[in-house]
Amino acid sequence: MSEFLEPFERMLEDVATPAAVRAVERGSSIAAMWGAFAESGFLDALVPEDRGGAGLPLAEVQPLWVALGRHAVPLPVGETMIARALLPDAPEGPIVLAVAEGATVVVPCGLVAAHFLFESGAGLHMVAAKGEATGVPASLAARIDPRPLPAPVAPSPEGGLRTIAAILRAALIAGAAERLTQMTAAYANERVQFGKPIGRQQALQQEMAVMAEEMVAARIASQLGCAGSFPPSLVAAATAKSIASRAAARVAATAHAVHGAIGISEEHDLQLFTRRLHEWRLADGSESYWNRLLGAERLKDARRSVDFVREAL
Amino acid sequence: MPVFDTLTLASLPAADEALRAAVRALADEVVANAPADIRARSWSGFDPAFSRRLGAAGFLGLTLPKAYGGQERGPFARFVVVEELLSAGAPVAAHWIADRQSAPLILNYGSEAQRETYIPRICRGEFVFCIGMSEPGSGSDLASVRTRAERTTSGWCVNGQKIWTTGAMHGDYMIALVRTSGTGEDRHAGLSQLIIDLKAPGVTVRPITDLAGDAHFAEVFFDNVDLPVDALIGNEGEGWKQVTAELAFERSGPERIYSSVVLLDAWIAHLRATGRDDGATLALVGDFTARLATLRAMSIACTARLALGESPVIEASLVKDLGTAFEQELPVAIGDDLAAHPGEEVDAELYRTLMFVTYVAPSFSLRGGTREVLRGIIARGMGLR
Numbered sequence: 001m002s003e004f005l006e007p008f009e010r011m012l013e014d015v016a017t018p019a020a021v022r023a024v025e026r027g028s029s030i031a032a033m034w035g036a037f038a039e040s041g042f043l044d045a046l047v048p049e050d051r052g053g054a055g056l057p058l059a060e061v062q063p064l065w066v067a068l069g070r071h072a073v074p075l076p077v078g079e080t081m082i083a084r085a086l087l088p089d090a091p092e093g094p095i096v097l098a099v100a101e102g103a104t105v106v107v108p109c110g111l112v113a114a115h116f117l118f119e120s121g122a123g124l125h126m127v128a129a130k131g132e133a134t135g136v137p138a139s140l141a142a143r144i145d146p147r148p149l150p151a152p153v154a155p156s157p158e159g160g161l162r163t164i165a166a167i168l169r170a171a172l173i174a175g176a177a178e179r180l181t182q183m184t185a186a187y188a189n190e191r192v193q194f195g196k197p198i199g200r201q202q203a204l205q206q207e208m209a210v211m212a213e214e215m216v217a218a219r220i221a222s223q224l225g226c227a228g229s230f231p232p233s234l235v236a237a238a239t240a241k242s243i244a245s246r247a248a249a250r251v252a253a254t255a256h257a258v259h260g261a262i263g264i265s266e267e268h269d270l271q272l273f274t275r276r277l278h279e280w281r282l283a284d285g286s287e288s289y290w291n292r293l294l295g296a297e298r299l300k301d302a303r304r305s306v307d308f309v310r311e312a313l
Numbered sequence: 314m315p316v317f318d319t320l321t322l323a324s325l326p327a328a329d330e331a332l333r334a335a336v337r338a339l340a341d342e343v344v345a346n347a348p349a350d351i352r353a354r355s356w357s358g359f360d361p362a363f364s365r366r367l368g369a370a371g372f373l374g375l376t377l378p379k380a381y382g383g384q385e386r387g388p389f390a391r392f393v394v395v396e397e398l399l400s401a402g403a404p405v406a407a408h409w410i411a412d413r414q415s416a417p418l419i420l421n422y423g424s425e426a427q428r429e430t431y432i433p434r435i436c437r438g439e440f441v442f443c444i445g446m447s448e449p450g451s452g453s454d455l456a457s458v459r460t461r462a463e464r465t466t467s468g469w470c471v472n473g474q475k476i477w478t479t480g481a482m483h484g485d486y487m488i489a490l491v492r493t494s495g496t497g498e499d500r501h502a503g504l505s506q507l508i509i510d511l512k513a514p515g516v517t518v519r520p521i522t523d524l525a526g527d528a529h530f531a532e533v534f535f536d537n538v539d540l541p542v543d544a545l546i547g548n549e550g551e552g553w554k555q556v557t558a559e560l561a562f563e564r565s566g567p568e569r570i571y572s573s574v575v576l577l578d579a580w581i582a583h584l585r586a587t588g589r590d591d592g593a594t595l596a597l598v599g600d601f602t603a604r605l606a607t608l609r610a611m612s613i614a615c616t617a618r619l620a621l622g623e624s625p626v627i628e629a630s631l632v633k634d635l636g637t638a639f640e641q642e643l644p645v646a647i648g649d650d651l652a653a654h655p656g657e658e659v660d661a662e663l664y665r666t667l668m669f670v671t672y673v674a675p676s677f678s679l680r681g682g683t684r685e686v687l688r689g690i691i692a693r694g695m696g697l698r
Contacts (some may be wrong), residue, residue, distance in 0.1 A: 015561075048340055117476065173409045181695070185604030185696055185697060186697040188697060189696060189697065189698075197698075199692075199697040199698070200698060202685075202689070202698070205688065205689060205692035205697050206688045206689075206692070208692055208697060209631075209634070209687075209688035209689070209692045209695070209696060210634075210688065210693035212317060212631065212691055212694075212695055213631050213634060213635045213691070215317070216317050216611065216631060217607050217608075217611065217635060219320075219321075220320065220321075220322060220607055220610050220611050220614060221603070221606075221610075223321065223322035223610070224322065224606060224607065224610050227322060235606075238603065239602070239603045239606045239607060242600065242603035243603050243604065243607045246600075267448065272646050285457075287600070288596045290599065290603070291595070291596040291597070291598075291599030291600045291603065292592055292595040292599055293595075293598045293599065294598075294599035294602050294603055295594070295595030295597065295600075295602065296590065296595050297587060297597030298581070298598050298599065298602045299530075299581065299584060299590060299595070299598055302585065303600070304400050304401075304574075304578050305400075305574060305577050305578055305581065305602065305605055306396060306400040306571070306574060306605070306609070307400075308530065308602065309602065309605050309606035309609055310609070312606075313606050313610075
């Protein structure tokens with residue numbers, strides 16, 4: 001386990017309680033929660049040491065991103081880590097990442113960001129903006145039209161910004177999926193129907209076993225995505241986001257199926273995680289988006305499939 | 314805190330990775346003229362000469378001590394070798410079970426004399442073993458086996474029947490789970506494991522032809538089969554515990570993700586030849602690639618637990634269940650893809666491979682523990698009772 005995970009996790013337990021997450025979603029000030037991250041130094045985890053950062057390898061940052069997902073953190077902490085690593089003069093405050101391809105985009109955490117880092121063509125552009133609410137209740141995602149963009153502040157990272165955003169997103173999904181798996185198993189052991197805990201029903205046990213499989217697959221795929229250098233390769237990012245996005249919808253579905261009606265209610269914490277899973281599944285490319293790119297890479301290659309995955313990852 | 318976090322990314326040590334080139338050369342040589350539909354039969358391909366060549370080259374007994382003819386390299390080395398053999402589609406049936414399960418079982422529970430008798434020759438690829446578990450009335454409910462071994466003045470006398478025994482028609486020995494005391498009511502108590510010489514008088518092996526036209530499993534009858542006293546492995550009455558450990562060896566290797574990989578590669582070769590690259594095709598190729606990559610990483614993660622000396626029963630069940638679902642989905646999706654493009658010529662070899670894998674795919678989630686049994690194990694690992 002990364003030595004940084006334990007203090008990070010402690011901080012999350014402190015500042016990102018379900019009540020605090022809900023407060024941010026209702027529009028309360030993010031100052032206290034963001035302040036905790038800013039003061040902790042973790043925002044510079046990926047910044048090279050010669051620029052005053054921690055210079056952590058991607059593989060050591062991955063568990064931190066997973067932890068953000070495990071706590072449904074409502075702020076773009078991972079995104080800001082990435083932006084600060086890419087830009088020597090990144091502005092203070094929360095930054096979100098997006099790729100401008102002409103059309104209006106939906107960006108998770110956009111409503112609580114101070115800046116949007118857009119990639120357009122071969123350049124990165126920093127925009128101080130707020131974006132508009134999507135109209136989806138409690139969602140902190142923002143719709144924003146990137147046009148017109150100011151002059152670029154830096155060239156695009158190798159492989160593009162979406163590749164980096166995808167490995168973050170996969171890690172967040174893995175974390176939320178982990179929390180949901182735990183919550184669901186615990187609930188199944190408590191909830192009594194037909195005179196016994198529903199977790200004793202074989203039909204539910206089988207569904208929850210598959211849920212655990214999907215969750216572990218998402219976590220391992222996320223680790224594969226973060227196993228190499230920063231920025232990640234296309235194959236690594238595609239594998240991570242494809243598997244995590246695929247798992248996201250399935251894990252959310254089983255979590256709700258087992259919880260029954262209470263899991264649909266606002267007052268239950270389940271929705272803090274399942275809503276995010278759906279949002280993160282779509283953000284930065286769904287499974288089909290990444291599958292197409294990965295499939296194209298695969299078909300360029302005459303080797304056996306096992307050799308392809310072994311050597312490309 | 315994390316759950317199931319014992320499954321975490323691991324990499325193959327360079328020293329074990331170094332075995333790859335040499336085992337690949339042997340595998341490529343043996344499959345050089347084999348069409349894909351024969352290579353897809355890797356598990357049931359019976360080629361004793363090839364297994365002996367692997368043994369001579371040091372590719373069997375990789376996890377076993379040198380004192381018994383093994384290589385003392387460990388589970389990572391075995392992962393590399395097995396991965397190469399299966400992805401090439403090499404015939405592995407002549408050593409597979411002995412190398413994977415029988416030898417480790419004999420090492421763990423056998424007497425010194427049994428170890429010396431069997432393990433060195435397994436490591437040389439000379440002894441073919443099969444596993445006698447299922448019976449006509451005992452499938453997933455293994456504790457209900459009725460084949461019985463009675464004590465005699467000279468050893469044991471076995472009566473009963475096994476069925477669905479993979480490789481019994483080629484086997485030199487069977488390690489059989491039998492009842493040595495009590496009745497089916499006693500469940501796990503009173504079961505023992507015996508090594509049965511399949512050439513002993515009273516043993517009859519009758520191959521069973523499967524739906525793909527192959528006969529890789531058989532029924533085996535025991536009619537007053539006299540065995541010496543040292544046919545017993547481990548302790549009398551502890552067969553259940555031993556079998557459970559044996560199944561962990563069976564469930565955790567890379568073999569649980571590669572059963573359809575020859576078909577996958579044949580289909581990809583077809584796509585490359587036709588040049589088809591529309592979005593739906595690319596997405597399907599990408600989906601398979603991402604899942605294969607992830608399952609391989611999960612399988613290596615499981616191997617890492619074995620390398621630590623653990624018996625990762627829950628982790629192995631998790632990888633096997635997800636792996637067999639992938640293996641079974643491949644022929645379904647590839648069949649759909651090919652038949653969605655009627656203008657494209659599918660060569661006879663690819664078609665035969667597709668249909669072979671389609672027909673045998675149900676067995677992927679039966680052998681070594683059914684999907685439902687594995688999911689039950691995972692659920693217990695999640696604290697569900």
